[in-house]
Amino acid sequence: MSSGRSWVINALYILLSIFSFGGGLVQSCGYIIPESPVLTRGSSFTALCILNESCLDLGNIHANQIIWRIKSSVVPKEQYHVINRTVSSVTFNDTSILATPLTCNILADGQIEQNIYGIAVTVGLPPEKPENLSCIVNQMSKSKFIMTCTWNPGRDTFLATDFRLKSQWPQETLPDCMPQGVNNSCNTSNVQFFVNLEVWVEAKNALGKAESEPIDFDPVDIVKPLPPHNLIVSSEDLPTVLKLSWDNQIETFEMELKFNIRYRMSDSPDWMEVPPEDTESHRTSFTVQSLKPYTKYVFSLRCMKKDGMGFWSDWSKEKSGVTSEAKPSKGPALWRKIDMFHSPNFWAVHLIWKKLDPSEANGIILRYEVTVRARSRLSPSPATYNVNSTNLTLNLTNGTYEVTVTAHNKIGGSPPSFLLIPATEFQADRPPVKDLKAFPKDGKLWVEWKVPNNNVVKYVIEWCVVSDSSDCTTEWQQELGTSQGTFLKGNIKPFKCYLITVHPLYNNGQGNGQSTKAYLQQSMPAKGPTVQTKKVGKAEAVLTWKPLRVDEQNGFIRYYTILYRTIGGNETAVNVDPSKTDYTLSSLSSDTLYMVKMKAYTDEGGTSGPEFTFTTQRFGKGEIEAIVVPVCLAFLLTILLGVLFCFNKRDLIKKHIWPNVPDPSKSNIAQWSPQTPTKHNFSSKDQIYPEGSFTDVSVVEIEADDKKSFSDQDLKHFNLLKKEKSTSEGHSSGIGGSSCMSSPRQSVSDSDESETAQNTSSTVQYSTVILNGYRDQIPSVQVFSRSESTQPLLDSEEKPEDNSGGCDSATPRQQYFKQNCSQDETNTDGSHFERAKQVTPPINEEDLVGLAQLQISDHSLQQCGSGPEQNKHESALSDVLSSSTEGQILRLETMGINTATVDEIPKSYMPQTVRQGGYMPQ
Incomplete structure (x- = not known):
């Protein structure tokens, strides 16, 4: 493998070693020895770069021009050594810094660095001796066993290392076992029992090999x-x-x-x-x-x-x-609660007991037997109850009772549980526990107390979750009388408030219970208080809030913090005791917007409530009153002075605002009478009627065709008036003019038609003076009097269209009366009389007196010889028959006036009106 990789690297560097010298291409000019070395990490190493002789003639090339590089880094020249013109060496004292490739380069013409040759350097470690060789024979089935041997391969060699598990019997060598995928374990199925086997491990790489210590064993002794x-x-x-x-x-x-x-x-x-x-x-x-x-x-x-x-x-x-069932080994834990009825002499005793643990029940509990015995000389035999539940309610009278409860399964009953119910709740020889405390401990809720005395038989610990959304469901447990503390048994939850009560039980009854509250784990409150203002002043504000609900507290509230500030101002904090529900902020600025919120703190931190804003008042208490009261007093004083000034200057004010208007009641007509002229010569102080006691003139116009509607008596009155009219013409002037002897005023219309006096309608003008009264009310006395007023008519009276039967050719201010109106107009004016029929007020005796005066006035009119004046005097008859402007109408039928002939009835007239407090202009 190493030789193949070295060949590839050499081929690569041969291709990179082609240079251009003098414009021509040449082959590699050198090589490096050793070729592809494998080196031990940390050892020294020397490499030689040898130039070919054939390349020396191509240019001025020398070994001192050789440059060594590790990858792209240049090896310091201190590590170079030029052996001769064609050989240069480099030495490395620590091969751990070596890396692949190591190249030999030379500076050719033009100072251009060209690569000559490169090699791959491998650095590693020889294998260590394998340690801790052990073997085990695993049973795979009843007849199949596999032996597995493991060892410690040692350090990493950074080289390819082969491991082999070698084994042999005393007389035979077994085939080697080659690890599969790992280098520290090998499995073999060639297992023979009752024969000793020697086993060892061999490790080998390019730098050497090593073997472990052999082990010798019988495979049957290592079987699993x-x-x-x-x-x-x-x-x-x-x-x-x-x-x-x-x-x-x-x-x-x-x-x-x-x-x-x-x-x-x-x-x-x-x-x-x-x-x-x-x-x-x-x-x-x-x-x-x-x-x-x-x-x-x-x-x-x-x-x-x-x-x-x-x-x-x-x-x-x-x-x-x-296992099979047995009798219960223990009686159930027994407790009671007592509810008194309307009288403490009658009790409702709720007996409760706990189910036995399976280890105590020793079977399935089928029933409970409860026995209740009263402690008294005349007590009856004990009452026995068999129940299937774990509670029983009894109605008892006040007294001392012994209660026992026994649990039964199919094998038998348990030992009885005993409870004494005393007649009284507290006695001096049954004191409560002392220094009751509850706190979390080891993830549970621990309750501890001090023993009141040595006579306690047992303790009953009650607890329940205090919640706003549900009732406090009581759980309880019993502890021995020698106990001074216990963990609460049950599902105790964090962030819940528990009310814990400890009752000591004595041989003669129960002591008073002591209570405390505790949390298994506290947290920050779920929410903060919602603060509001109760009262806001100029420099202070009373804040109020509701305490957090128990379900929201998540712990004991230690204190509240009130945080308040103005817009853009610094925040101020005030701590408040948790028992308070209101607080007064003082030293505030007037007419200023404040933002306030509250935080509630438990032992684990605090939570803020919603922010609330309020604005202080501009004025303090009493400041507004100090301003308003003086202003109001000044205003009232000003009004009072104004009233006094007006009172003192009332004549001047009346002159400019309410000028005097002539009173028609003080005119000559009010003092004149045709028969007794001196009768009405009253002074201004001796008026028959006081000022303002006269109302409007009543006007009635009678057409000739309406004679038929009058009675004979009425016609006689009209004839009488006609006669008196001709004899009185020379003694009186018409309304609006002087007496008969004065210069006449044109007041009778000039008619183109010449008719006799019997065929021509006359106009009689008189003023009907009626006692003062409300509209549509008739006074008890009516007096008819001549009006001497020369006041011009109002606009409404001057206009012909406003009068009944006016003439079209007459202008308002050119004439005082209608002049020779046509028959059509007279017929139109007859509507006044028809309306007068519809509303006819009754006439009393004083009215008849007025009518007599009218007859006398008519007699005076007849003495005046002038024709125009006669028409004016005849209008007095129309005044008698006319209705007032207030809707009062005088009917001739009720007055007893004799009906006249058609020619004697006045045909037209001009009304004159005398009003209260003055008169209407003529």
């Missing part, structure tokens, strides 16, 4: 037999015995065996062994004793050569079996 098989476990009549049987897989003529038997309870990982001296003989069965009744056991066994030579077999497959 197959384990027994077909193992069977069967129970016997005795509850503490199980019988094993099996088959051996090696013939007795080849060797006799001895055995090891091991067993364990099915729920335990710990194995127990049968004493070796009981199983040293060759056998196929064995009876295991001293087992627990009605307990499941698991068995396994192994074997080896009886004299102890050789190796143990592997363990057989495991088989299990159950």
Whole structure:
């Protein structure tokens, strides 16, 4: 192999050794000796580069131009030695630095380095002597055995090393065994028992060979037999015995065996062994004793050569079996809970007991027998109860009771468990335990206490998981009276809070229980508290929060930390006792946004709650009141001064805002009467009616065709008025003008048609003065009086279209009355009378007095001879018959006025209105 690899390397370097000298190609000009050396690591080595004579004539070439390289690295020139013109050597004192390839190079013309030759260098170590040679004969089947020998090959040689297992009998050499895939083990099936065999190992490589020390043995003494098989476990009549049987897989003529038997309870990982001296003989069965009744056991066994030579077999497959039942060896652990009814003299006693362990039950428990006996002189015979469960509730009266519980299986009953229920819960001779503590220890929860006195019979330890989401389900266990501590038995979980209570039991009853809380393992809280503000002021804020739920604590809360800061400010931390639920932050800045959060800490660390923000107030308590109250007082004072000023200047204010309006009640018409002119000459202080006691003028227009609707009596009144009218014309002037003797004012319309006075409608103008009242209310007294007012008419009265039966040719301010209106207009104005029929207020006696005055006024009108003035006087009759502007209408029918002829009824009129507090302009 080495020569072939060397040939390939030499061929490669021959191809690389072709140079161009003077423009021509030449072959290799030299070589290196030794060729492909194998060197011991750490030894010295010298190589020679020899130039060919044929190459010396091609140019100025000399051995001192040779350069040695290891791969691409140049060997220092101190290691060169020029022997002559054609030979150069290089020496290495430590071959461990050598690597492949080692090349010889030369500087040709032009100072160009050219390769001449190269070799492959192999560096390694010779093999060491194999050590620890050992052999074992493995049984593969009943008739097949294979011998396996192993050894220690020694150090790595970095070279190809061959190992051979050599063996020979005393008179014969056996074929060598070649390892397959490994260099430290070899298997051979040529095994002969009862013949001594010599075995050794030979190692060989290019640098040398080595042999191990030989070993000599009989293959039967190094056998590892197959384990027994077909193992069977069967129970016997005795509850503490199980019988094993099996088959051996090696013939007795080849060797006799001895055995090891091991067993364990099915729920335990710990194995127990049968004493070796009981199983040293060759056998196929064995009876295991001293087992627990009605307990499941698991068995396994192994074997080896009886004299102890050789190796143990592997363990057989495991088989299990159950022992027979026996009476329970122990009574159940018994405890009780007492619930008092409405009276402490009646109890509900809940008896509870634990199931026996299988090792104590010794079988299947079929039932429990409970006996209850009262301790009193007149007590009846004990009550016995058979139950299938592990609890029983009894309703008892207050007293002392002895309770026993016995567990029964098919073999028999257990020893009874005893419990005394005293009449009282506490006595001085039954003190509680002292210094109760609970903490984790060795991965369990350890509870310890100090003994109250030496009379304690046993202790009952109760515990339950404290949780917000479920009730505290109590578990319990009993310990001996000599105990001062114990581990809680059961599934104790981490991060859960356990409430632990220890009760000492005495011969005469039970002592008070002492309680504590503990965690098997703590962690950081699942969440932090959620903080809120209860009250926020200018420089302080009251924070409040709810305590974490027990399920969220994961440990004992040692303290809270409040972290608060402003935007962009430093965070401030305050530690708070875990018993508190509120805290007041002080020295805060006013009108500032704060961010606050809380962390809850256990022994394992803290967890933050959500962040909460609040803003302090701009003003402190009482500051707003100090500002608002003075402002309000100043405002009220200003208003008060303004009111006083207005009161003092009321005349000036009234002059500019509420000017005086003439009162129609104070006009001459209010003081004038046709018959007794001096009757109404009252002074301003002696007014018949007070100021503002007059309302609007009532106007009624009667058409000639409406005479038929009046009664005879009414017509007589009209005729009377007609007569009085002609006699009174010379004593009174029309409304809006002076008396009869004054210069006449054009107030009668000029009609183109010449009609007699009997055929022409007259217009009578009078003011109807009515007592003050609300709209649509009729006063009790009506007085008819002449109006002497010369006030011009309002716009609504000046417009003809606003009056009944107005003339189209008349302008509002050119005339005071209608002038010779056509018959069509008169008919239109008759609607006033028709509406007057619909709403006719009753007329009392005072109204009739007013009507009489109207007749007198009409008589005065008749004395005036002027035609225009007569029309004005005749309008007074229309005023009597007209309705007021407030909707009050006077019907002639109710007034008792005699109906007149068609020619005597006024045809048109111009209303005048006297209003409360003033008058309407004419």
